[in-house]
Amino acid sequence: MTKPPLITLLTDFGLRDHYVAAMKGSVLSICPDASLVDVTHEITPYSITEAAYTLSQTWSCFPAGTIHIVVVDPGVGSARRPLLIEAGGHFFIGPDNGVFGMVLAGRTDWTARQITDARYFRPEVSQTFHGRDLFAPVAAHLATGVMSSQFGDTCQDLVPLENANPVQTGPHTWQGTVLTVDRFGNIITSFSWNDFANIAARRFEMRAGELIACRYYPHYDEAGPGEPFLLRGSGDYVEVSLNQGDAARAAQVRTGSPVKFRWI
Amino acid sequence: MTKPPLITLLTDFGLRDHYVAAMKGSVLSICPDASLVDVTHEITPYSITEAAYTLSQTWSCFPAGTIHIVVVDPGVGSARRPLLIEAGGHFFIGPDNGVFGMVLAGRTDWTARQITDARYFRPEVSQTFHGRDLFAPVAAHLATGVMSSQFGDTCQDLVPLENANPVQTGPHTWQGTVLTVDRFGNIITSFSWNDFANIAARRFEMRAGELIACRYYPHYDEAGPGEPFLLRGSGDYVEVSLNQGDAARAAQVRTGSPVKFRWI
Amino acid sequence: MTKPPLITLLTDFGLRDHYVAAMKGSVLSICPDASLVDVTHEITPYSITEAAYTLSQTWSCFPAGTIHIVVVDPGVGSARRPLLIEAGGHFFIGPDNGVFGMVLAGRTDWTARQITDARYFRPEVSQTFHGRDLFAPVAAHLATGVMSSQFGDTCQDLVPLENANPVQTGPHTWQGTVLTVDRFGNIITSFSWNDFANIAARRFEMRAGELIACRYYPHYDEAGPGEPFLLRGSGDYVEVSLNQGDAARAAQVRTGSPVKFRWI
Numbered sequence: 155m156t157k158p159p160l161i162t163l164l165t166d167f168g169l170r171d172h173y174v175a176a177m178k179g180s181v182l183s184i185c186p187d188a189s190l191v192d193v194t195h196e197i198t199p200y201s202i203t204e205a206a207y208t209l210s211q212t213w214s215c216f217p218a219g220t221i222h223i224v225v226v227d228p229g230v231g232s233a234r235r236p237l238l239i240e241a242g243g244h245f246f247i248g249p250d251n252g253v254f255g256m257v258l259a260g261r262t263d264w265t266a267r268q269i270t271d272a273r274y275f276r277p278e279v280s281q282t283f284h285g286r287d288l289f290a291p292v293a294a295h296l297a298t299g300v301m302s303s304q305f306g307d308t309c310q311d312l313v314p315l316e317n318a319n320p321v322q323t324g325p326h327t328w329q330g331t332v333l334t335v336d337r338f339g340n341i342i343t344s345f346s347w348n349d350f351a352n353i354a355a356r357r358f359e360m361r362a363g364e365l366i367a368c369r370y371y372p373h374y375d376e377a378g379p380g381e382p383f384l385l386r387g388s389g390d391y392v393e394v395s396l397n398q399g400d401a402a403r404a405a406q407v408r409t410g411s412p413v414k415f416r417w418i
Numbered sequence: 419m420t421k422p423p424l425i426t427l428l429t430d431f432g433l434r435d436h437y438v439a440a441m442k443g444s445v446l447s448i449c450p451d452a453s454l455v456d457v458t459h460e461i462t463p464y465s466i467t468e469a470a471y472t473l474s475q476t477w478s479c480f481p482a483g484t485i486h487i488v489v490v491d492p493g494v495g496s497a498r499r500p501l502l503i504e505a506g507g508h509f510f511i512g513p514d515n516g517v518f519g520m521v522l523a524g525r526t527d528w529t530a531r532q533i534t535d536a537r538y539f540r541p542e543v544s545q546t547f548h549g550r551d552l553f554a555p556v557a558a559h560l561a562t563g564v565m566s567s568q569f570g571d572t573c574q575d576l577v578p579l580e581n582a583n584p585v586q587t588g589p590h591t592w593q594g595t596v597l598t599v600d601r602f603g604n605i606i607t608s609f610s611w612n613d614f615a616n617i618a619a620r621r622f623e624m625r626a627g628e629l630i631a632c633r634y635y636p637h638y639d640e641a642g643p644g645e646p647f648l649l650r651g652s653g654d655y656v657e658v659s660l661n662q663g664d665a666a667r668a669a670q671v672r673t674g675s676p677v678k679f680r681w682i
Numbered sequence: 683m684t685k686p687p688l689i690t691l692l693t694d695f696g697l698r699d700h701y702v703a704a705m706k707g708s709v710l711s712i713c714p715d716a717s718l719v720d721v722t723h724e725i726t727p728y729s730i731t732e733a734a735y736t737l738s739q740t741w742s743c744f745p746a747g748t749i750h751i752v753v754v755d756p757g758v759g760s761a762r763r764p765l766l767i768e769a770g771g772h773f774f775i776g777p778d779n780g781v782f783g784m785v786l787a788g789r790t791d792w793t794a795r796q797i798t799d800a801r802y803f804r805p806e807v808s809q810t811f812h813g814r815d816l817f818a819p820v821a822a823h824l825a826t827g828v829m830s831s832q833f834g835d836t837c838q839d840l841v842p843l844e845n846a847n848p849v850q851t852g853p854h855t856w857q858g859t860v861l862t863v864d865r866f867g868n869i870i871t872s873f874s875w876n877d878f879a880n881i882a883a884r885r886f887e888m889r890a891g892e893l894i895a896c897r898y899y900p901h902y903d904e905a906g907p908g909e910p911f912l913l914r915g916s917g918d919y920v921e922v923s924l925n926q927g928d929a930a931r932a933a934q935v936r937t938g939s940p941v942k943f944r945w946i
Contacts, residue, residue, distance in 0.1 A: 157714065158714070160714065167601060169456075169459075169460055170458060170460040170601055171458065171600045172457060172458060172472045172476045172653075175426065175455060175458065175476045178455050178479075179476060179477075179478075179480035182420075182453075182455070182480060182481060183480060186421065186424065187421075189710075191707070193700060194698055194699065194700060194703065199601065199602055211704060212704050213707075215706075215707030215708050215711065215814065217707075217710060217711045220707075230638075231636075231637040232637065280652045281636055281650075282649070282651070286479065336699045337696030337698055338727055373760065373809055374758075374759065374810070375757070375760060386810075388701075388704075388808045388810050388811035388814070389700075398728065398756070430865075431865060432864075432865030433697065433720075433724055434724040435864045435865055436721060436739040436740045436917075437864075437916075438722075439719060439720065439721040439740045440916075442719050442743075443690075443741075443743030443748075446719070446745060450684055450688065450717075463865065463866055493903070495902065495903070496903060545900055546914075546916050
């Protein structure tokens with residue numbers, strides 16, 4: 155555990171409502187010296203893929219021992235399992251719906267537990283707000299030193315993440331998706347840089363909605379005005395960008411839209 | 419007081435501007451080890467009712483001794499009184515305009531003081547920014563251990579909160595209001611669950627703008643697509659929802675809009 | 683240095699994306715007990731003037747020894763210099779593009795250094811994300827006690843801030859700009875109160891887009907409904923306001939729009 159205990163929060167609750175603060179109060183009532191960091195609360199509502207991507211881009215920036223709470227949970231109140239996962243020296247708490255899929259991809263060093271011990275929940279657990287009533291107090295108890303094994307038994311068969319990787323659709327063609335659109339309108343695709351790094355050297359075409367990009371540039375400011383181009387994003391996914399323009403708006407795409415790639 | 423001192427902030431200042439940060443700097447200059455938690459800064463501008471609701475949903479999630487600053491203050495610069503209230507083991511600081519009305523409703527264990535001692539203000543108090551110049555430094559001095567009684571004399575006749583409860587308009591009919599709309603478009607009404615809990619068993623009609631809901635479901639996912647329904651919100655008010663849809667947009671309502679209920 | 687070390691963050695990254703959290707993780711991995719305060723992340727993308735104004739309104743609210751990170755950085759990846767500045771007992775970290783211009787205006791007590799020592803960077807520095815890879819870790823190392831002089835040599839010829847002051851265009855006329863628009867639609871102009879304080883006593887005309895204001899009022903609520911008027915903003919700039927209305931929308935102006943003033 156870090157000292158002070160460090161807990162991050164990632165939700166689709168937005169910042170207008172009281173939900174995030176209620177979760178924080180729930181943590182601080184149990185563990186008053188916890189240090190709380192918002193990852194974001196502006197995940198597109200119910201978008202598990204966007205949350206999975208965002209988590210994958212941030213968790214390893216934090217020190218080992220950090221506890222990451224993720225509440226993007228369209229199935230709240232149904233039978234989906236609440237999970238506590240240990241991986242890479244970090245702790246992850248949230249629903250079993252694939253949201254931890256990118257953290258766990260390619261890893262074998264993880265342990266998942268189904269959270270069942272109601273001693274670590276709020277006295278009354280609502281049907282609609284497990285963030286406050288279950289995930290936050292579990293994180294806080296973990297932060298105060300309760301052993302992982304106290305929260306429930308290990309489990310294996312986690313729900314997989316949909317749409318995580320591009321699918322090859324022909325000898326030279328792939329279809330992926332928009333993982334997310336950032337504030338500047340950059341389109342973060344599901345094409346990982348490592349698999350497509352030779353776009354720096356070969357001819358290609360990437361089609362995202364109304365935009366077709368045929369060029370790669372290492373820096374934003376090397377592209378001409380209005381020219382769509384590909385970039386190696388800071389998270390090592392291929393991004394579609396417009397220099398000082400809004401690529402997603404020009405392309406008319408959003409989280410989950412298809413993206414097509416081919417070598418020419 | 420909690421340790422470290424815990425101070426929450428609830429305003430209509432938004433997150434674009436420097437106002438919230440100026441308040442935080444003002445606190446930390448006096449009490450550097452304060453732990454600051456944002457409740458929200460996205461209250462509909464000047465909406466005292468929405469702020470009162472949001473505060474009512476969060477304050478008791480925090481540990482006893484927490485200091486809650488609320489600055490939704492259309493009367494800033496006029497003669498409205500600045501208040502320091504102790505209630506339920508917590509401290510509340512903000513203008514006397516009804517914003518603490520839901521916290522105090524039904525309680526007798528509270529003490530309110532009119533803040534008057536300028537020793538605890540910033541040296542120069544602006545006409546337009548009491549959040550930074552008065553409320554934040556008072557909270558910080560309180561957090562460092564100054565006694566409540568030092569800030570001013572007790573007072574009684576607080577300004578009441580308007581529109582807090584539905585009004586009965588006939589033998590079987592009530593009119594309430596929209597307290598707030600959450601990020602998912604759920605319409606949080608001023609109908610408290612405890613007063614209307616038998617919607618789970620009786621026939622009724624709830625009319626919010628263009629939507630008419632005649633069904634109650636305990637979970638979001640039990641409703642059909644596009645079907646408006648009532649739900650017990652996590653804050654124990656009746657909510658009007660659409661499963662994975664935006665009820666407020668469909669209804670064309672917002673904070674303060676009327677909501678009509680009748681038993682059939 | 684403050685205790686705990688206090689670090690503020692001011693960016694145009696927005697709150698939807700993972701960028702701010704990645705910066706925070708980068709800080710906390712090096713300095714786990716740092717206390718992080720968001721100034722804002724909603725600066726109009728690439729608007730150096732708006733960031734400079736926002737910083738100027740907040741930095742001195744924080745205690746001496748605070749470290750302020752500013753990342754509004756259209757030139758990231760190009761040759762622009764990364765800076766560490768000491769001024770007024772505070773530390774400032776960010777790109778050399780004028781963003782510190784309002785803090786330094788009229789001061790002589792500052793020292794600027796070009797950050798060059800890669801020992802204080804993340805092991806791999808991306809082309810697009812110096813906030814996470816360079817500015818955040820430098821701030822964290824500074825917070826842990828590394829001496830300023832370790833980060834690089836002093837430098838003098840900083841890039842100046844454009845559009846910081848109104849230009850006199852005739853015997854009685856000036857042209858300035860919109861520094862920013864706040865959440866309530868108040869138009870914060872580049873006219874400093876100290877230079878134009880006699881608007882309280884003389885006849886004048888201020889033209890911002892479609893609005894013409896000929897009156898000054900000390901309080902918001904003294905203006906009639908729909909009447910544009912001037913106000914002394916909390917930051918000591920002249921503001922154009924509408925009582926409980928959105929002046930910027932009515933005027934159709936935004937950050938960077940021209941504003942014209944004349945004495946009559």
